[in-house]
Amino acid sequence: MNLVEPIPVSGLSSSEIKMPAKNLTPSASPIEGAKLVSRDSRKTVGDIAAADPRMICRNVNVHYSDIHAIRDVSIEIGRNEVMAMIGPSGCGKSTFIRCLNRMNDTIAGCRISGEILLDGKNIYAKDVDVVPLRAQVGMVFQKPNPFPKSIYDNVAYGPRIHGLAEDKAELDEIVENSLIKAGLWTEVKDILNRPGTGLSGGQQQRLCIARAIAVSPEIILMDEPCSALDPIATAVIEDLMDELRKQYTIVIVTHSMQQAARVSQRTAYFHMGDLIEVGPTPVIFTRPRHQLTQDYITGRFG
Numbered sequence: 263m264n265l266v267e268p269i270p271v272s273g274l275s276s277s278e279i280k281m282p283a284k285n286l287t288p289s290a291s292p293i294e295g296a297k298l299v300s301r302d303s304r305k306t307v308g309d310i311a312a313a314d315p316r317m318i319c320r321n322v323n324v325h326y327s328d329i330h331a332i333r334d335v336s337i338e339i340g341r342n343e344v345m346a347m348i349g350p351s352g353c354g355k356s357t358f359i360r361c362l363n364r365m366n367d368t369i370a371g372c373r374i375s376g377e378i379l380l381d382g383k384n385i386y387a388k389d390v391d392v393v394p395l396r397a398q399v400g401m402v403f404q405k406p407n408p409f410p411k412s413i414y415d416n417v418a419y420g421p422r423i424h425g426l427a428e429d430k431a432e433l434d435e436i437v438e439n440s441l442i443k444a445g446l447w448t449e450v451k452d453i454l455n456r457p458g459t460g461l462s463g464g465q466q467q468r469l470c471i472a473r474a475i476a477v478s479p480e481i482i483l484m485d486e487p488c489s490a491l492d493p494i495a496t497a498v499i500e501d502l503m504d505e506l507r508k509q510y511t512i513v514i515v516t517h518s519m520q521q522a523a524r525v526s527q528r529t530a531y532f533h534m535g536d537l538i539e540v541g542p543t544p545v546i547f548t549r550p551r552h553q554l555t556q557d558y559i560t561g562r563f564g
Contacts, residue, residue: 301553304538307551308540311338317378319335319379322375322376322377324358326371332361337530337540339481342509343507344527346516348531356485356515359485360483363396363398364392364395367392394424406466408466410459412455412456416472418436418476419473421437437454440476445502464494483512486517533558539552
């Protein structure tokens with residue numbers, strides 16, 4: 263009997279995953295002849311390396327005062343891929359994703375050690391300016407947070423402060439292109455002067471994505487971007503992610519294993535501050551190597 267509903271994995275046929283098409287929950291022995299790694303082991307299993315790494319993280323530790331929230335996490339995030347980070351509440355996945363553009367700098371008592379390399383440079387080096395870094399590594403939060411400005415000004419705000427447009431015509435082009443990429447242009451092109459806060463929840467989240475795109479990021483971080491949205495709006499955002507990865511690297515934190523299976527190419531499972539397992543998404547959901555990973559995706563805890 264399945265403990266959770268089947269998880270559809272996009273892009274693979276049932277023959278490719280070598281399991282019945284109607285049962286994508288892990289088997290008791292996911293790798294023939296091999297045992298699952300014990301729950302007591304906290305060493306990362308799977309391949310942390312990406313074929314074409316965009317960001318490289320090595321031995322990342324995060325402390326909140328005396329609390330050791332992230333322990334020795336090493337992982338690579340590949341170019342033009344969607345990487346999903348999953349795990350139970352409080353496991354450290356949101357803390358880790360906020361390290362990738364130094365959002366944790368704003369939290370009193372937070373200390374971060376290790377290396378996070380973007381284009382070969384440690385983003386925690388003393389000479390790194392966090393303002394251009396956060397343009398380079400954009401963030402979309404759990405709850406849509408449009409500025410109390412017009413739709414146009416929400417998207418134009420970043421290019422203005424970063425000096426990305428020389429004149430109004432160039433700014434107009436950036437706004438239009440960003441809204442097109444976010445799948446919102448046809449819905450708002452005639453109401454650009456209306457407040458962004460007047461849009462629906464799904465439209466507001468796409469507006470926030472357009473705002474992140476407008477400053478030409480290389481990586482887009484999404485911290486549970488669909489948790490406050492209805493299923494229809496969620497489907498639109500998921501389709502958008504698949505389109506955006508052609509130009510950007512995307513890292514998404516999600517509590518929905520179904521969503522992780524639908525949108526990502528690689529998945530990382532976190533547990534109590536440790537990175538337990540990393541691998542191609544179909545492998546994580548059908549042939550996990552660690553007992554804790556199997557416990558989580560079959561609903562034994564979470």
